[in-house]
Amino acid sequence: MNAREWSSWAIGQVEADANRSADTHLHVFPLPPSWGVTLYLKDESVHPTGSLKHRLARSLMLYGLCNNWITEGTTLVEASSGSTAVSEAYFARLLGLDFVAVMPATTVREKCALIEFYGGRCHLVEDPGTIYAVAAALAAERGGHFLDQFTYAERATDWRGNNNIAESMFAQLSREPHPVPAWVVVGAGTGGTSATIGRYLRMKRLDARLCVVDPEGSAFSAAWLTGDPDATAVGSRIEGIGRPRVEPSFVPQVVDRMIAVPDAASVAAMRWATAKLDRWVGGSTGTNLWGALQLVGELVAAGTPGSVVTLLCDDGRRYVNSYYDDDWVAAHGWDLAPYTAVLDDFLRTGAFEPELSELSCPPGQLGSDKSA
Numbered sequence: 001m002n003a004r005e006w007s008s009w010a011i012g013q014v015e016a017d018a019n020r021s022a023d024t025h026l027h028v029f030p031l032p033p034s035w036g037v038t039l040y041l042k043d044e045s046v047h048p049t050g051s052l053k054h055r056l057a058r059s060l061m062l063y064g065l066c067n068n069w070i071t072e073g074t075t076l077v078e079a080s081s082g083s084t085a086v087s088e089a090y091f092a093r094l095l096g097l098d099f100v101a102v103m104p105a106t107t108v109r110e111k112c113a114l115i116e117f118y119g120g121r122c123h124l125v126e127d128p129g130t131i132y133a134v135a136a137a138l139a140a141e142r143g144g145h146f147l148d149q150f151t152y153a154e155r156a157t158d159w160r161g162n163n164n165i166a167e168s169m170f171a172q173l174s175r176e177p178h179p180v181p182a183w184v185v186v187g188a189g190t191g192g193t194s195a196t197i198g199r200y201l202r203m204k205r206l207d208a209r210l211c212v213v214d215p216e217g218s219a220f221s222a223a224w225l226t227g228d229p230d231a232t233a234v235g236s237r238i239e240g241i242g243r244p245r246v247e248p249s250f251v252p253q254v255v256d257r258m259i260a261v262p263d264a265a266s267v268a269a270m271r272w273a274t275a276k277l278d279r280w281v282g283g284s285t286g287t288n289l290w291g292a293l294q295l296v297g298e299l300v301a302a303g304t305p306g307s308v309v310t311l312l313c314d315d316g317r318r319y320v321n322s323y324y325d326d327d328w329v330a331a332h333g334w335d336l337a338p339y340t341a342v343l344d345d346f347l348r349t350g351a352f353e354p355e356l357s358e359l360s361c362p363p364g365q366l367g368s369d370k371s372a
Contacts, residue, residue: 153192198254
């Protein structure tokens with residue numbers, strides 16, 4: 001077939017995959033009914049590649065195909081902390097294309113194995129800050145295409161609708177007691193999800209606010225607070241969210257509030273939620289829950305009925321040898337017990353104690369609200 005015919009075939013393959021995939025579930029987290037507040041988790045782990053990044057990978061593929069950057073035989077290259085690359089490897093195999101993932105050497109082995117399962121290759125680098133340049137160089141050397149999620153995430157996703165995560169979420173909430181939540185809580189890795197949801201809320205004139213939770217060591221919250229797009233940080237130890245720099249796809253203007261979350265709180269909340277839900281969740285879900293439960297606590301304290309929505313980002317079984325391993329956690333110097341106690345006390349009393357965040361997060365990285 002000629003180039004245009006191949007492109008048409010490839011787009012059809014990606015769209016057929018979307019058509020085969022059912023929408024993701026919206027779970028209710030078990031909170032006391034007397035509080036009058038409902039917490040929902042949109043379970044993105046049920047995508048074919050097991051994470052929220054399946055949506056992004058599909059959008060990046062379509063964006064590359066429709067721009068004619070991806071053609072028959074194009075080698076695809078990505079810079080990733082793992083989950084996006086897993087999903088992109090899946091789509092590359094679907095289209096018969098070679099795929100290379102450039103990732104930090106610390107990426108959990110489970111994600112590397114999944115990339116290789118889908119036929120991709122992992123190129124690991126010691127300095128996480130070099131993944132962008134290395135990926136661009138590899139793509140250039142091979143005459144391939146650098147998918148560049150950190151630049152294109154916010155524009156590749158159709159934020160106006162087309163069953164994006166925001167449209168899907170609000171359709172599922174439509175028959176709930178509080179169909180418009182007080183807060184939607186997400187993390188930021190590329191910034192594409194927060195940009196999509198923030199824009200959608202404004203376009204639909206929905207009276208819901210967007211809170212972005214940011215893990216310890218990430219540059220996003222400091223940049224949002226100070227307005228400095230060149231802010232940098234050491235980088236996050238919670239895979240999938242947080243970055244050492246402010247990525248081009250992060251749109252701070254659509255974010256109403258940011259909450260910085262200590263790493264130990266993220267891991268404690270992840271493990272706590274797995275026990276409460278009987279469903280394995282990952283570290284980024286733990287970050288989401290720590291922030292979401294803080295907001296639930298504020299609604300309870302104010303006596304305001306309503307709802308909060310957040311995401312279950314990926315399958316926690318990817319982290320059995322890291323975040324779920326007690327020796328690995330101890331080696332990172334994380335004491336989970338105080339944070340687990342906060343969560344247990346919260347579920348018993350409805351009072352959340354965010355002061356613990358101040359013990360571990362650097363000055364200027366604490367949450368604040370621009371929506372008041």
